[in-house]
Amino acid sequence: MAAAALRHQKSGHTLQPTAIVNELWLRLAGGGERHFPSRGDFLAFASHTIRTILVDHARRKLAEKRGGGARRTTFIDALEQGCITEPDLLELEDELQLLEKIHPMSARIIEMRFYGGMTELQIAQRMGVTDRTVRRHARIAQLFMRARQRDEHDEPGEPGERE
Amino acid sequence: MAGRASITAEDYERLCDVFDELAELSSPDQRSRLAEIEKEDAQLAAILQRMLAIESESGARSEMRPIVDLAGAFHESDETDEAENEPDSPLLPSAIGPYQVLSQLGWGSVGDVYLAHQAQPVERPVAVKLLRHSRTQPDSKRYAVEARALSSLSHPGIAQIFDAGTMRDGRPYLVMEYVDGKPIDAVCRENDLDREARLRLFIDLCDAVHYAHQQGVIHRDLKPSNILVTHDHHDHEHHGKPQVKVIDFGIARLTGELADFHQTMTMHGELLGTLAYMSPEQLLGSRVDTRADIYALGVILHQLLTNRLPHDLAGKSLGEALRIVSNESPTRQLAADRSLRGDLETIVGAAMHRDPRHRYDSVHALAEDVARHLRFEPITIRRPGHWYVARKFLRRNRLLSAVTAAILLLLVVGVYMTDDARRDALAAHQEAERQHLEARRMSGFFLHDVVTRLERLPGSGEIRQSLMAELLRQTRGFIDERPNDPSVLDDHARALIAQANLLQTGTFPRDHHGAWPYVVEAVAVREQLAERWPDHPDYQMELALAYTRRGDVARDLGNHGSVLADYHRALQIHQRLVELAPDSRRYLDNLFWDYNRIGARLHLQGDSSALAWHQDALKVARELERRFPDHYLTTYALSQAHIHMAEQYETRGRDESALEHARLAVLHADRLNEIYPHSWHFMRQHRRVALAHTKIVQQSGSDAEKLEALTRFRKAAEAMHQIEPGNSVWARDMERARQWLAEPDR
Numbered sequence: 001m002a003a004a005a006l007r008h009q010k011s012g013h014t015l016q017p018t019a020i021v022n023e024l025w026l027r028l029a030g031g032g033e034r035h036f037p038s039r040g041d042f043l044a045f046a047s048h049t050i051r052t053i054l055v056d057h058a059r060r061k062l063a064e065k066r067g068g069g070a071r072r073t074t075f076i077d078a079l080e081q082g083c084i085t086e087p088d089l090l091e092l093e094d095e096l097q098l099l100e101k102i103h104p105m106s107a108r109i110i111e112m113r114f115y116g117g118m119t120e121l122q123i124a125q126r127m128g129v130t131d132r133t134v135r136r137h138a139r140i141a142q143l144f145m146r147a148r149q150r151d152e153h154d155e156p157g158e159p160g161e162r163e
Numbered sequence: 164m165a166g167r168a169s170i171t172a173e174d175y176e177r178l179c180d181v182f183d184e185l186a187e188l189s190s191p192d193q194r195s196r197l198a199e200i201e202k203e204d205a206q207l208a209a210i211l212q213r214m215l216a217i218e219s220e221s222g223a224r225s226e227m228r229p230i231v232d233l234a235g236a237f238h239e240s241d242e243t244d245e246a247e248n249e250p251d252s253p254l255l256p257s258a259i260g261p262y263q264v265l266s267q268l269g270w271g272s273v274g275d276v277y278l279a280h281q282a283q284p285v286e287r288p289v290a291v292k293l294l295r296h297s298r299t300q301p302d303s304k305r306y307a308v309e310a311r312a313l314s315s316l317s318h319p320g321i322a323q324i325f326d327a328g329t330m331r332d333g334r335p336y337l338v339m340e341y342v343d344g345k346p347i348d349a350v351c352r353e354n355d356l357d358r359e360a361r362l363r364l365f366i367d368l369c370d371a372v373h374y375a376h377q378q379g380v381i382h383r384d385l386k387p388s389n390i391l392v393t394h395d396h397h398d399h400e401h402h403g404k405p406q407v408k409v410i411d412f413g414i415a416r417l418t419g420e421l422a423d424f425h426q427t428m429t430m431h432g433e434l435l436g437t438l439a440y441m442s443p444e445q446l447l448g449s450r451v452d453t454r455a456d457i458y459a460l461g462v463i464l465h466q467l468l469t470n471r472l473p474h475d476l477a478g479k480s481l482g483e484a485l486r487i488v489s490n491e492s493p494t495r496q497l498a499a500d501r502s503l504r505g506d507l508e509t510i511v512g513a514a515m516h517r518d519p520r521h522r523y524d525s526v527h528a529l530a531e532d533v534a535r536h537l538r539f540e541p542i543t544i545r546r547p548g549h550w551y552v553a554r555k556f557l558r559r560n561r562l563l564s565a566v567t568a569a570i571l572l573l574l575v576v577g578v579y580m581t582d583d584a585r586r587d588a589l590a591a592h593q594e595a596e597r598q599h600l601e602a603r604r605m606s607g608f609f610l611h612d613v614v615t616r617l618e619r620l621p622g623s624g625e626i627r628q629s630l631m632a633e634l635l636r637q638t639r640g641f642i643d644e645r646p647n648d649p650s651v652l653d654d655h656a657r658a659l660i661a662q663a664n665l666l667q668t669g670t671f672p673r674d675h676h677g678a679w680p681y682v683v684e685a686v687a688v689r690e691q692l693a694e695r696w697p698d699h700p701d702y703q704m705e706l707a708l709a710y711t712r713r714g715d716v717a718r719d720l721g722n723h724g725s726v727l728a729d730y731h732r733a734l735q736i737h738q739r740l741v742e743l744a745p746d747s748r749r750y751l752d753n754l755f756w757d758y759n760r761i762g763a764r765l766h767l768q769g770d771s772s773a774l775a776w777h778q779d780a781l782k783v784a785r786e787l788e789r790r791f792p793d794h795y796l797t798t799y800a801l802s803q804a805h806i807h808m809a810e811q812y813e814t815r816g817r818d819e820s821a822l823e824h825a826r827l828a829v830l831h832a833d834r835l836n837e838i839y840p841h842s843w844h845f846m847r848q849h850r851r852v853a854l855a856h857t858k859i860v861q862q863s864g865s866d867a868e869k870l871e872a873l874t875r876f877r878k879a880a881e882a883m884h885q886i887e888p889g890n891s892v893w894a895r896d897m898e899r900a901r902q903w904l905a906e907p908d909r
Contacts, residue, residue, distance in 0.1 A: 054230070098170070101172070101721040101722070102170060102171060102172045102174070102175040102721045103172060103175050103176075103179075103767070104767060104768045104769065105767055105768065105769040108768075108769050109769075113229060114229055114230055115229070115230060116229070117229035117230075118229075127769045127771060128771030128774070128814075128815060129769075129814040129815065130814060130815065130816040132816075133814050136179075136183070137179075140178070140179050140182050140214075143182075143214040143217055143218055144175075144178065144210070144214060146214075146217050147210050147213035147214045147217060148210070
């Protein structure tokens with residue numbers, strides 16, 4: 001569940017970023033003229049790219065498990081050693097997409113914090129708001145997503161049916 | 164799971180407010196407060212309860228741990244310059260379908276491009292674009308159909324698509340002609356081509372794009388890196404004619420590249436290099452046609468002429484880019500250069516016109532004008548002089564009414580000169596006319612009087628709705644009777660908007676879903692009116708207002724993709740109207756609200772240009788104050804302008820400025836409340852301003868001011884509660900105010 005993705009501190013493990021950074025460069029290098037006036041701008045953009053990399057990977061991974069297609073080995077195999085599973089990421093993605101609809105600012109905060117590792121202060125500077133505002137929205141959004149997940153798992157449902 | 168899908172932006176805002184309030188309470192207080200909330204909104208209470216439980220389980224303020232410590236990673240690797248290292252080759256596939264991969268040519272956001280070798284049926288090098296799986300991956304059937312359509316494009320100026328297929332793992336690929344060339348801008352710069360040579364290349368480019376348009380294909384992503392120039396190697400010694408080759412024609416749509424891009428954009432406000440070539444309608448994510456390509460060609464022409472882009476959008480957020488494109492002339496740099504002023508300036512200006520309707524009709528027409536310029540012949544497009552058009556616009560209007568009056572007079576005189584039979588026919592006609600007008604007068608009576616008068620009556624929502632439904636039935640009937648009478652269409656559009664307003668503000672709970680079809684139909688009717696009667700300025704304005712309303716409803720539904728686009732459409736219309744008639748209060752007032760809405764929207768999207776938009780709005784509000792100081796809507800605009808400025812400064816931690824603006828907002832909101840104590844809108848505004856002031860004053864105000872603010876807030880909430888007793892927001896406001904007043908130091 002997405003809550004696990006957000007918490008994932010059970011083992012206190014954070015993924016090795018080098019491999020992800022490489023893939024990120026691969027994607028960024030193709031775009032040609034891109035200007036990032038500051039590190040914050042770059043990190044914010046990178047957060048989103050990483051999100052798509054991880055989510056795409058998780059989707060493909062799950063599809064392969066079902067279809068048994070050829071394996072493509074990439075860095076994200078590291079994910080398996082971490083304690084986040086692909087379904088976690090995909091559920092988090094669903095929640096983030098909902099949040100993007102109802103409160104885009106919060107979705108961006110979560111994305112920059114979770115996928116980009118930016119600090120509250122960095123996010124605040126990037127968005128031109130105070131870190132108090134960032135902290136408030138991060139806290140509420142996180143609890144909101146987790147509460148919704150719990151809601152879902154409390155009730156009978158078909159977890160495999162979604163998406 | 165009943166509540167899952169139905170949470171709206173409004174619900175979430177409320178959830179945030181209530182959560183803040185609860186977080187400050189001790190747990191027994193929380194429980195009793197939750198019990199109260201549950202009575203009003205069980206779903207809200209349930210989710211809040213779970214949120215509080217999770218927080219207390221996982222310890223005080225459990226921190227979210229980043230999945231990737233990217234910020235840290237970049238800190239460490241700053242010196243090693245990873246960008247320069249060739250990416251490792253394990254990612255290079257050995258073959259894609261029957262094509263043997265030789266090397267990688269490029270990396271893109273949705274896929275990579277490889278140089279590959281084709282063995283059958285002809286041996287040749289090809290470029291293969293291999294797509295990643297992405298969430299915008301088109302379904303394979305549509306993909307195959309579109310790829311086939313693209314492969315039918317055959318023109319020396321367009322890189323040919325040879326083949327399309329799918330890898331075993333499901334990733335689609337496209338096989339294209341391999342073009343060994345350089346981007347057009349680099350070729351011009353490096354070879355120091357003279358202006359005539361550049362313009363000839365541009366004309367060749369236009370020929371290729373025009374050909375594709377005739378085949379029904381739009382490029383959508385024209386930019387120098389997609390326009391390569393090759394030299395004919397056989398004729399190298401004689402400086403063979405350079406050949407323009409447009410690559411990736413129609414690919415952007417096929418791969419979903421732009422959809423993906425736009426999503427990234429709207430979520431991030433990041434501008435990438437290609438943004439400079441995007442027309443305003445593309446920036447806003449609207450549907451595009453060939454005129455988007457014409458815009459991009461205008462940008463490219465500018466670049467070929469000056470080696471520079473018309474607008475500097477590098478590193479700008481979406482909101483900032485929109486401000487620049489809406490406010491600045493694209494031909495400033497050309498106007499400043501004596502050799503470019505005149506024809507070329509006019510051509511670029513017409514190609515890059517903000518409004519697609521005022522651009523060249525076709526790429527061919529654009530190329531023809533460039534060719535005429537080279538032949539020293541007069542160009543066909545007229546300088547888009549606003550004043551010329553404007554004066555003509557108004558004059559024609561005046562003339563029109565004079566002509567109508569004359570014809571009417573003739574008709575009336577004519578009646579008395581005809582024989583009995585004709586007189587009878589005319590009388591019958593007049594009787595029908597009289598009945599029609601009477602019926603419409605009645606419906607107008609319902610619309611303007613009964614419904615608005617009932618607005619003040621608490622709980623009248625239902626009655627008003629059934630009256631409105633009846634009215635709509637009638638106005639629709641009038642259209643069937645007189646499909647060519649603009650005033651009938653106008654009445655109908657008015658009724659549709661009134662119905663949407665009623666669903667959104669006159670009832671509780673609000674029904675945003677119910678309002679949507681009405682605003683959609685209203686826009687359709689208004690577009691028709693504005694198109695068929697283009698000389699009627701009020702129809703233009705009403706169209707803008709309909710866009711605004713559609714944007715509002717989309718916003719309230721949490722449908723945020725189209726909101727900015729609609730607000731921006733309204734802004735463009737009002738900007739033009741204010742230019743035409745600077746003395747009109749309504750145009751200026753509407754312009755204020757456009758800036759205000761765009762600012763508020765961008766703020767919610769976390770775009771820091773919101774402040775600049777609100778400053779623009781304040782400027783317009785001050786202009787209103789200067790010209791129309793006594794009008795109550797000026798007062799409304801001023802209170803709105805100042806409260807938004809206050810909130811902008813507050814989120815930036817500039818408490819002094821925030822308080823200053825909040826006080827001004829209160830001043831105007833109080834005045835408004837005195838003039839119209841019973842208007843729902845002004846009451847709501849009064850409550851909103853009072854709440855914001857109360858919050859801001861907590862940071863930096865005196866005790867006396869805090870008390871004054873709280874008292875005002877309580878009164879405003881009580882007033883709202885009285886007319887909407889079912890809405891728990893007002894009840895909670897009153898409770899909050901009561902608690903704060905009881906313990907002023909909180």
